[in-house]
Amino acid sequence: MYFHTLREVPGDGEIPSHRLLLRAGMIRKLASGIYGYMPLGYRVIRKIEQIIREEMDAKGAQELTMPAFQPGELWKQSDRWADFGQEIFRLMDRNGREFCLGPTHEEIFAMLVGGEVKSYRELPLNLYQIQKKYRDEKRPRLGLIDCREFIMKDAYSFDKDWDGLDLTYWEMHDTYSRIFRRCGLDFRVVKADMGMIGGLDSHEFTVLSQHGEDMIACCNSCDFAATLERAVCAAGIWNQDGEERRLLEIYTPNIKTIHALKTFLGVPGDKLLKTLIFKVKDQLVAAVLRGDRELNKVKLANALKVPPHALEFASAEDVKKCTGAETGFAGPVGLRHAKIVADQEVPLMKNAVAGANKTDYHMVHVNYGRDFQADMIVDLRLMEEGDPCPQCGSPVTLARGIAVGQIRQLGTKYSEVFEATYVDENMEEKLMVMGAYGIEVSRTMAAIVEQHHDEDGILWPLSVAPYQVMVTVVNVKDATQMCMGEKIYQALRDSHIDVLLDDRDERGGVKFKDADLIGIPIRITVGKRAGEGIVEFKLRREKGREELAYNGAVFKTLKLLKQAGMK
């Protein structure tokens, strides 16, 4: 057995799953965001894949595999070649033809099915594949959470109409819930942003974890749950007091931040206007929102119909171009050469404070409508803990999580581009209606560890454990112990149980530490009482251990696995 545990992780372990998977010898890093899966770790991957296959197949989805290597021209046809920017790996073949390493396969599947399926009788159709995918992450981190090469299951459905898609979509919603439950995960299904894939409705399956980098907002009173990116904020009513006062310019030397302004003026954040200037392609855009709010860049990007990475902070020079002032004094009044996008709260504010577009000056008593107009008024801000739920008004809770799956209603976006049409019952040609369903398999493995570990190591759920049982022979030089260990090992193997025999010539302590670290759920220890036919039985998740006759230990193992539906 190739088996190499580490006592410490060289600098790298950013979160428990990363640290423990490295220490347990389940994964090895080859380059930033690029990992190999060692024999133990790969067994976990294959078990997760098997769960996915069983659940997808049960719904009539069909497995195949398309190339990871995709012609650039398909991405140009769908207009995503530019949109993905540096996020995809691009390369050229020896003839100078452009390719990319697919981070996703909408183009390929729309083209494939569009080219072959002709009749309504062949629909609906749901095709899936499990393969390595590629994404040139800016900062690959957190071990298997954010990788540049990762293992993914992606599926694409083709329906006759929107009702059909709805059926498939909610069936996949169920299927995903079952898959992640079988993996032993505690997760939330949240409304999600469509991102660069595009489409109409989408849900993410987010595993709750303090180390997750996805924030989700949930309501405890109703069923509202959404990614923070996507969470729609309620438009409240504030500051509507009194009448509009006269606009005044005030001297605020060197006061360039909202924080400094609050202190200098002694005014609360909800009385201030924040103006952030971005460069989007060749255009300047000013996002205006309440001083105590955070901008949700995804909402701004969606409003502008560009991908989030297209938003860049404007240079000092560009800021000067539209404000005539140094950076730090921008405001919506009199702003030139920039599109103004205001948060929905901005028109409700009375007599606010804003930058004066003049170095070292701000304006007080700024009022929307009288003093400035926006080009767009939209929901721009990031939801905060305690904000009113957009559905029921109760305060929302924010939580961190790891998005392990996403389902999307793509509609006809790709069918249109690749002419994926069929002839219906009345001989009319119609567009197929598509859905896409992804699971990040390698990230799921990490998420399982995030939720199942203690200070000594991993606690694999039985369903995905690399081995279900570990038989540890304390002293391999003792023939009685070795013989007993091999007997139990063989008995379990004969019952088709995944069992590992630790017959290394190491001290017992080393073996127990390793067993805890790699987290095999059931442990049978053969020690001094082997001569009496007695072994120790212990579950990794529980402190207790009991002494049993060796066949009692085998029997108990079989019973446990049967109860868990694993046999």
Added chain:
Amino acid sequence: MYFHTLREVPGDGEIPSHRLLLRAGMIRKLASGIYGYMPLGYRVIRKIEQIIREEMDAKGAQELTMPAFQPGELWKQSDRWADFGQEIFRLMDRNGREFCLGPTHEEIFAMLVGGEVKSYRELPLNLYQIQKKYRDEKRPRLGLIDCREFIMKDAYSFDKDWDGLDLTYWEMHDTYSRIFRRCGLDFRVVKADMGMIGGLDSHEFTVLSQHGEDMIACCNSCDFAATLERAVCAAGIWNQDGEERRLLEIYTPNIKTIHALKTFLGVPGDKLLKTLIFKVKDQLVAAVLRGDRELNKVKLANALKVPPHALEFASAEDVKKCTGAETGFAGPVGLRHAKIVADQEVPLMKNAVAGANKTDYHMVHVNYGRDFQADMIVDLRLMEEGDPCPQCGSPVTLARGIAVGQIRQLGTKYSEVFEATYVDENMEEKLMVMGAYGIEVSRTMAAIVEQHHDEDGILWPLSVAPYQVMVTVVNVKDATQMCMGEKIYQALRDSHIDVLLDDRDERGGVKFKDADLIGIPIRITVGKRAGEGIVEFKLRREKGREELAYNGAVFKTLKLLKQAGMK
């Protein structure tokens, strides 16, 4: 079921496997040398993979998966970054770091194991993976035979010493034979060239096929078998008659080829010397061999210690540089600025004819030693049908084949570069001795079709058939037939048999044609006699068909599968 057969293949089908796999809807082309595996085809791939897993696991090899994405610096360390030339796909990440898509993984595994394994107690070790690999073929062709993205099993073994490697090597030799036999292949194990991977001994597993692009030479009297590239030619004894005659220049206007020279002079080919000038990196090399022999470029490349693709024909200008003449009049006598590599037959030739290194002139009575010397004398020529076997002297036979597997003794080549050492029983540090073992899974699928098809379609062996049984309902509008069809389908499914039910609303003829094309081994047809409980039983490989009671058909199927060891 996603199922799309084609009547004809648009221009593409170069050989039967390519044509039939496309027509049967098993594969689809995305770009030159880049294919997707559709549900039916992917089932075959997964069955081949399963056979490989079972046989590798039985020998204690362990599965894992390393990244396809490999840092360029590892390839520079082993000096292969340049050697692979345009054969590998290279790309850069957003930080300008160089990567390649791995066509093979020697570097990765030597580094991995070298970094983790420390003691002789952890050896031997054999690690394997099954994954997509990449190679930028100059002319991808023949469907799945020469692809740019292909599915490969590669394994790397680590032994304490050469004896250990020998054991592992011959064990893998056996394992490979078993794998290919289980896939239903008729193959030969042949001595192979080491190629750019390097190493000491190597065998290829070559499936005999008239459409194969690998040539092998076999002896029918002894066990000699080798790839044509590798086949060592016996050095015979010819032309030793008479004494050396006086060197003469003769006028041969516009006679630039061996063929023209033979006709012009009326002299047999074995009296002529052929001189071919190559540019290898910055050096000019003249290969000299008997006029009626073909040059084996691999032998020349090996002699020069460069990869074969480094050999380019010299330009007219370079030819002039070393001959002083136009192209077509090169000869070994008085050749300048070029390294002369002569075939082992050349020194044995007496009074030969050669180019005079002077436009429109040749020389007669050229003799090695007296008139010129070579820098190297080696075996340079391509073996021909009927040549004497280098082991026993009987005439050899040439055959075409498809190389589906290769095993290689790498020795310490990569262990040295990546410092893969261990401490032995005497506390001495030693280099691990490596082997590498590859199977091209997707090419194996094509090779199976090459050997198992007829004019109507594929004849899958039971072991790799996408489904073992096909139940065809002739008239799906007849309730009795449909009911009987589903009953048989269910009975076989309950016995865990891979069974496909053709319940499409198509004419019987269409269904039978499709069934022949996709090649399911056992076919049960439910037709007019369904009411009497009678169905038709037929094997795809045999013409005959018989009528059986429906449970008799189920029973016979089970019996057949049991006999074949499939149940």
